[in-house]
Amino acid sequence: MDDYLKDDIQHLIKRIRDFLSTKVSEFLNTQDLQTIWGSVAIVVAVIFTWRLLLAPNEPQRRVPKRQAPTPSGSNSQPSSNLLPSGIGSCVQDSSQTTNEPIKLTLGQKVRQRLSDGRKVTCRLLGIILEESTPEELQNQATVRSSVMEVVMEMNKFCNLYLMETVLDDESEKRVLTALENAGIFLSGGLVKDKVLFCSTEIGRTSFVRQLEPDWHIDSSREINSQLARFIKCQLHISPIHTERLASNVFNSSSLEQFFGV
Known part of the structure; x- marks a missing residue:
């Protein structure tokens, strides 16, 4: 989250807080039922807005988990550490046989x-x-x-x-x-x-x-x-x-x- 977005959120929170203070004062003076439900609605809106603003950053924290190597990747090179036991050595033996044939006595x-x-x-x-x-x-x-x-x-x-x-x-x-x-x-x-x-x-x-x-x-x-x-x-x-x-x-x-x- 950049500095500009943080400032906007803090400014919004301050305005909501001032609004709530005003409404709470009115409630204490008038005890109007409509004012109570309006305040509850505002609180829910604040929570929803806060989660909405934070949502874009969550996938960035989960990206490393989605980058696990898969065998179907067309541009990825096979690693001997990721192959089943014995496969790596087979690939190595095959290349040696092609490039440097083993001479038997x-x-x-x-x-x-x-x-x-x-x-x-x-x-x-x-x-x-x-x-x-x-x-x-x-x-x-x-x-x-x-x-x-x-x-x-x-x-x-x-x-x-x-x-x-x-x-x-x-x-x-x-x-x-x-x-x-x-x-x-x-x-x-x-x-x-x-x-x-x-x-x-x-x-x-x-x-x-x-x-x-x-x-x-x-x-x-x-x-x-x-x-x-x-x-x-x-x-x-x-x-x-x-x-x-x-x-x-x-x-x-x-x-x-x-x-x-």
């Missing part, structure tokens, strides 16, 4: 892709070995150099079993020699007892079911199909793109490609 990629699966069984032919049939193993066994780093990381993190179908004992020896020369037993830390051999595809399927791994990796579509009901997750390796056998069977052209190498 191969070990971190292996853990991420396998969803922390702790036991893995993996076929050799067509995945770790260059050869793709048991007949080829009767002549030679060659380890794919590009896959060795992935296999070693898998063995560090998982309880890894390698297995293959062979036609004779000589093929088995060739495979073990090739793995040993590649350093999988020494540098990779894998023990020979975890390299399993069988004479039929049914035998390999039986190995997997007995071990009950979290993941099985195979290049045989038929075996992946048979195990889909029993194994939590599978990876089908094939250079030819095929449809997924089931929701828990993933496809990849190679083991390296699956882990982003």
Whole structure:
């Protein structure tokens, strides 16, 4: 309220007070009933006028309460202090991913892709070995150099079993020699007892079911199909793109490609 308004109110009050004094004197002298009601009406008018003059200032005292931040404000910027728990950090992580992609190590990629699966069984032919049939193993066994780093990381993190179908004992020896020369037993830390051999595809399927791994990796579509009901997750390796056998069977052209190498 400014000074001019205060002066006007004080002047009005003074005039009303003088008027009331005059009327009260007349009342005391004449005791006129009309004068009594007139005085009451004047008092009510004074109170009403006073409240009316003060009314414009009341909203100013309530303004701060009306300025609470609302999520619908088009010009307001979101504040992490006003967001629910966890939202702010999500927004921050999203911006970091966009501007500065997080570079994962191969070990971190292996853990991420396998969803922390702790036991893995993996076929050799067509995945770790260059050869793709048991007949080829009767002549030679060659380890794919590009896959060795992935296999070693898998063995560090998982309880890894390698297995293959062979036609004779000589093929088995060739495979073990090739793995040993590649350093999988020494540098990779894998023990020979975890390299399993069988004479039929049914035998390999039986190995997997007995071990009950979290993941099985195979290049045989038929075996992946048979195990889909029993194994939590599978990876089908094939250079030819095929449809997924089931929701828990993933496809990849190679083991390296699956882990982003």
